[in-house]
Amino acid sequence: MITLEEQQLREHLVVEEITFAIPAQSFAISCAISAEEALPVVTEFALRIAYVCGTLSPAQIQDFFGFSKKETDAVLKSLLDERLLQWNDEHLELTTYALARFQDSSDNLPRFFKIQDWSAEVVFDLISFSPAGRPNRLKRVRSQIELATRNLDKQSRTRQYAEQSFQQNFRQICTKEKAEIYKISAIDAGERFSIPLPCTFHLDLGGQTSIRRNIDDESFGSRLEISEAITDALASQERGDNECFRDFIQTFDDTLLQSYVTGDAFDLRRYAQEVHLTRFVRPVDDRVTPMLGALYLPRNAGLLLERIQAAVAQLDTRFEHEPPSTEGTEADTKEAAKTTHPAQWEALWWAPQSPLWARTRSARDLAQKIERLMAPQGGERISTGLHVVVPTARRSPRERLAVYQDQFSRLLAADVVLMGGSLELLLVPDALVCAMFHFNLAHNATAVPIGFMSSAPEHIASAGALVSARMRGRSDSVTAAREEGGSALIDSLAQLMARLMPPREVDADGSTKGGRVRLTLKK
Known part of the structure; x- marks a missing residue:
């Protein structure tokens, strides 16, 4: 205990x-079965009197219970017929069978079974x-x-x-x-x-x-x-490695994680204690929150949903007060209003390669709650909501999709991995990103997701650039989980990829050039 x-x-x-x-x-x-039988109250008390006194007479039974002679005769007949009492001259005594029921009992109460x-x-x-x-x-x-x-x-x-x-x-x-x-x-x-x-x-x-x-x-x-x-x-499950951990730190300029790296070793114990237990070390930027563990765990899911709701509400408010530019043709103005002020939002959840990811009902619950935040009015367009993409390296698309088909409604598979399959991204364009590296420990099948949640535009752009760069020219590697509506869902993912491509220059490895928020230490 x-x-x-x-x-x-x-x-x-x-x-x-x-x-x-x-x-x-x-x-x-x-x-x-042989089960204990509850005796009638009068029968049990008559037997207990006979057991304590040794013998008793019909008159004693009649006086003790206040019975009439007819009632006394009926009780005696029942006791004699069931071989519980027997006559000994003018008195009654327990039969050997009834006496054994007392002797076999630990509390001196008669126990009968049938x-x-x-x-x-x-x-x-x-x-x-x-x-x-x-x-x-x-x-x-x-x-x-x-x-x-x-x-x-x-x-x-x-x-x-x-x-x-x-x-x-x-x-x-x-x-x-x-x-x-x-x-x-x-x-x-x-x-x-x-x-x-x-x-x-x-x-x-x-x-x-x-x-x-x-x-x-x-x-x-x-x-x-x-x-x-x-x-x-x-x-029996596949295990990953940590070869791309430095790439994760460099891509997102994560100096908080970098401070726990010495040589080729990451001090996970000290990181967990100082950042997540005592919270002695915190990022300076309030838009950045360190994360530990799967996103669908209760503590992480609650925080994530709260941040998504706040970010979407903030952007909706900003769009309401910033109408699209009136420069250009009327058609351009209408198109700009349509694309910059969505009544329904979309998001991308890119899974890691780990076969143990999202193998719980909690992942499905989180996805459904995000869906409701994306389309609060109950929109039905396939392009809106949460797109979940699982990588298929070393596994067939159908095999991977079959695992998660009952978990996610907009499910796709792609022959593309992020950072060797160790990176998990949950990205709401223009609003929020969760970047989690699945850190592997020796002799442990399950990985430890570590990373951050951020609403900083630089982090959102870095994540978007990474995904869009890896997907560039790979549209033929995408498979939808369901045939019905599958083509539309693949097209929707392609549009989302295009939206994620930042306007600024992108390096060959997928990281963006230019300034990013630094996860500096605050003690």
Whole structure:
């Protein structure tokens, strides 16, 4: 059990969230059980009197309960018929069977059991074969990372393993007090589905900096087989490198990150502590906010949405007070008004190459909220809203698109990577940019996104120049996720690329010439 302080520290150092899919199956189970039977109050008290006193007479029962003779005769008949009391001369005493019910009890109360039918639908995960309660049931969701068992025998003999687990965990499954299995009559295998298991990953700054995972689920968090399956799933994923980290710093003139670089090493521990925990080091420019972790994490998503909303509102206000120039023809004036004062905004979310990126419902939620900010009046034009582009290096476009098809509505794939696939950009033209470098740690499958969010025009221009330069002449490498409306979506992306191209000169590597806001240190 972790302390509150440790929990708060973890929340500040969370860098990724991934939802895993646990294979599961339902089973219809029918059996006979031996369950405790509640005795009528009068019957139980009569037995307890006989147990304490040794013997009792019909007159004592009649006087104790205030019964009439007819009522007393009815109680006695019931006790005698059920072999709970027997005659000994003129008195009544417990039978051997009834006496054993007291002797087998730890609280000197008679315990009686009877055989009864019991049936229920029971769900087991197909990795640990533990009962899963009443989980959320999902058909295959490609955005979730599917887990697999190391024991291949379990995959082909699910019914046998379910029966074994049912017997071992019956008291957890059956809510009847002190019930026991008498005989299993039938176990019928039902549908297979997936159980979503969200998992967060946080920086551990103690000792050698590493990434640890945390499962906030009582049902699965402590199961060794589930933990092993997650380890196996992460180990099979592609890993990136940090070869382009200096390019990231130079492209955005990020002197804050540069101050934590010594030789070829980046001091991630000191950066996380001083910039994100103690906030002892801050940028001078208020338009720039250092970011740590995936953009769809709750703390980052809330800040991002707030900044997008403020930036869009500010630009809308500026456009209202700055009408387009009246110079030129009337047609030119109308076209300028249309392009410089959009009623609906568009944005670009360029994914990193990492196969672990956006494998959680949180990414979908963030995209939908950005969409609503882009088109607050509910616009339906395909050119408006959030365009999500996933790079396809080393993977086929359809394979990459299939992973995210249920996550994003305007999804495209491009055979183009930014900074070796380590750069993630979320760009709202003229308003905001989030630039995140996915920094890789040795022996860790998940990367640590580090970077900044900025509304400085120079940063927005640098990001736009980088993307447009990499996409120049590569329009044929773009694939839409859906055939319906796919061509229009590709054209819309091309128009967005043209809009991102800055009017000033661009270097061959995609970085812009000219001044940029510097992320200077403020102590």
